Amino acid sequence: MPHDTSPHSGRPSDLIGRQIAGYRIESEIGRGGMAVVYRAKDLRLDRTVALKLLAPELARNDTFRKRFTHESRVAAAIDHPHIVPVFEAGETDGVLYIAMRYVSGRDLRHLLDREGPLPIAAVTRIVGQVASALDAAHDHGLVHRDVKPGNILVAQGTDSDHPEHVYLTDFGLTKKSLSLTGFTTVGQFVGTLDYVAPEQISGRPVDGRCDVYSLACVVHEALVGRPPFQRDDDMALLWAHQYDLPPRLTEARPDIAAPADAVLARALAKSPDDRYDSCLAFVAALRTAATRAPATDHPPTEMDFGVAGNPHHPDPPPAPPRWALPVFPRSPATGEARSPQSS
Structure with missing residues (x-):
């Protein structure tokens, strides 16, 4: 019985070694419900690329094909380092x-599986680059709709100050088209349930603030080791995204300053209007809040230098606290203190 040559059948494919549109397929590097990504050789320019092949049924839908062509051109026009x-x-x-640059490295999913929760400095470095990429796409009218660790590639950086160079991949070239052509069935949900924004679940219009929510879910997982919402079944998880309050970040990471809780809560707000207006604004607020010195539960200790400097000095009468002493301006002529009433 011959092999099924479709890359979407879920069975071993004989596409390895074959040529498609001027690309020779070398190996499979990723697979999803609607596409398979291969490492391939561009035979015309002699370079390695990532070749994404979409499910054949998508090509048979005229509305999808037109949207795909338009969004592909928009995505190709974005020149951004991340x-x-x-x-x-x-x-x-x-x-x-779709033929894309092949990036050598691991994605954030593999990094988290290997390392577990990351230091706050590493997380803000990584998601800062992702946020920059998302905001650039939003400026071009593209919304990613599927921000997750598996779509964040982490390559080697340039130096010790920039140990990672991050790329955001799998842009929503097909996500919007799927929602417009009826492909968003229960089995083909646009987005990944652990990171999906409430407005995506309810079918409301989405904009860049949808990606703010998903990025906040990624941040929570990178810092804690799990997404903000975990439930026993998909329907309960969808309900939680729409109605349940997210857990406090500092419950699992007490080493992070408490103001970070409010930042994550705002980014994970149920209504887009209550979130940050951009991904970079969210990351900037997180960086500021997470590195703020934690508050203390007691006032600073005050020392009586008169006693401490001379152990044989008799105990003086207790002095009033500094906040209880009136402070008057001094006369520029005599240097004497004067009350406001005498001026």
Whole structure:
């Protein structure tokens, strides 16, 4: 019985070694419900690329194909250091494909699985780059809709001050089109349930603040080791995103300053109007709040230097606290203190 050559069948494919649209497929590097990503060789320019092949049924939908062409062109026009560049997008033999830069490194999902919760400094470095990429896409009218650790590539940085160079991949080239063409069935939900914004669940219009919510879910997982909401089944998880309050960050990470709780709560607000207006604004607030010195539960200790400096000095009468002493301005002529009434 011949092998099924469809890359979307879920069974071993014989595409390895084959040529598609001028690319020779070398190995599979990622698989999702609607697409498979391969490492491939661009035979025309002799370079390695990431080749994403979409499910064949998508190419058969005229509305989707037109939207795909438009959004691919918009994504290819974005020149940003933290967005994986799109080299080409098209259709061949009834299959839609996207050729992107191949990034050597691991994604944040692998990093978290290996390292567990990360230091706050590392998290703010990583998500700061992601936020910059998201805001750039929003400026071009693109909303990612599927921000998650698996779509954040972490490559080696340039020096000790920049140990990571982060790329955001899998932009919503197809997400908006899917929602417009009826492909958002229960089995093909647009977005990943652990990070999906409430307005996506309810089918309301989305904008860049949808990505703010998802990025906040990623931040919570990177700092705590798990997403903000965990439930026994998908329906309970969807309910939690829409109605339950998120847990306090500092309950699991007491080493992080308490003001970070309010920052995460605002980014995870149920209504987009209550969130930060941009991803960079959220990360800036997080960086400021998380590094703020924790508040103390007692006032600073005051020392009586007259007694401390001479152990044989008799105990003086107790002095009134400094806040109880009136402070009057001094006369510029005599240097004597004067009350406000005498001026």
